[in-house]
Amino acid sequence: MARTVWRSSLGKKTVMAVSGIVMLLYLVAHMIGNLKIFFGPGEFNHYAHWLRTVGEPFMHEEWTLWLIRVALVVAVVAHAVSAYQLSRRDLRARPVKYVHKKPRTSYATRTMRWGGIILGLFIVWHLLDLTTGTAHPGGFQEGRPYQNVVDTFSTWYGNTVYIAAVLALGLHVRHGFWSAAQTLGAGSRTRDRALKTVADVLALLLTAGFVAVPVGVMTGVVS
Numbered sequence: 001m002a003r004t005v006w007r008s009s010l011g012k013k014t015v016m017a018v019s020g021i022v023m024l025l026y027l028v029a030h031m032i033g034n035l036k037i038f039f040g041p042g043e044f045n046h047y048a049h050w051l052r053t054v055g056e057p058f059m060h061e062e063w064t065l066w067l068i069r070v071a072l073v074v075a076v077v078a079h080a081v082s083a084y085q086l087s088r089r090d091l092r093a094r095p096v097k098y099v100h101k102k103p104r105t106s107y108a109t110r111t112m113r114w115g116g117i118i119l120g121l122f123i124v125w126h127l128l129d130l131t132t133g134t135a136h137p138g139g140f141q142e143g144r145p146y147q148n149v150v151d152t153f154s155t156w157y158g159n160t161v162y163i164a165a166v167l168a169l170g171l172h173v174r175h176g177f178w179s180a181a182q183t184l185g186a187g188s189r190t191r192d193r194a195l196k197t198v199a200d201v202l203a204l205l206l207t208a209g210f211v212a213v214p215v216g217v218m219t220g221v222v223s
Contacts, residue, residue, distance in 0.1 A: 009089060010183075012082040017180035019079040024173065024202070026072060031209040037222055038212075041146035048145040076123070083116060112175055115168040122165035129158070153217035162214050170207035174199050 005011035033051075037044045055064040125135060129152055133140025137158065138151045152158040177199040181187050187195055216222035 009086065012086050013183045015078050016082040016086070017183040019075040019082070020176050020180050022075040023072065023079065024177065026068075027169075027173075027206055031206055034213050035209060037146060037149060038216060041144075044146045044149075045144065076120075080116065080120065083113070087113065112172060115172045118165060118168045119172060122161065122168075125161060126165075149213065150217055150222060153214040153222075159214045159218060163211055166207055166210045169210070170203040173206055174203035177202055 006015070033047055036047045051065055052062050128135035130136065130145070130148055133142070133148070136148060136151065137155050141147050153162070178187075178195055181195045181199075213222070
């Protein structure tokens with residue numbers, strides 16, 4: 001049964017929608033946590049430590065964090081595989097180019113595929129920079145997340161990569177939220193305008209919230 005559902009286009013779109021919502025919820029929580037950096041190193045470092053101890057004493061240190069990481073990896077892989085397979089299926093269904101140009105679509109719609117690739121590459125860089133410290137500029141300091149963030153956004157390339165990825169994220173969320181709503185049956189002629197407004201607001205808030213951190217470092221508000 002599950003295999004039959006997965007093989008259908010609707011099944012793949014549903015997997016994309018559900019996994020996208022899971023990632024969206026994480027992004028909202030992650031953005032809120034990031035903004036704690038404006039309250040100083042003590043507050044931000046305490047928040048980072050709390051993430052490692054969530055669920056104690058029932059859960060061992062970092063167990064909850066690893067469960068979240070595993071869930072996110074599953075969501076990202078499911079989202080990417082579904083998107084790739086749907087794209088390949090669409091290409092096979094239309095092997096000949098259109099004679100007439102297709103109706104003009106939004107920038108977000110036309111860049112969803114490239115936006116996904118950009119975000120995938122960014123996630124790898126972001127983990128190597130601020131989680132493992134492998135690609136961190138100036139030497140990664142274990143247990144000092146505030147200083148590590150400041151170090152990253154004190155470099156022009158750290159700011160460039162991060163802000164470019166966040167802009168791609170905003171476009172991805174703007175179109176993806178509305179598409180997920182349609183797939184899951186939430187859309188209708190009367191609700192479409194409201195859903196598009198929610199998508200716009202979500203994309204704007206996430207973009208502004210994430211960009212605020214590097215801008216704060218660049219302007220000296222965070223130092």
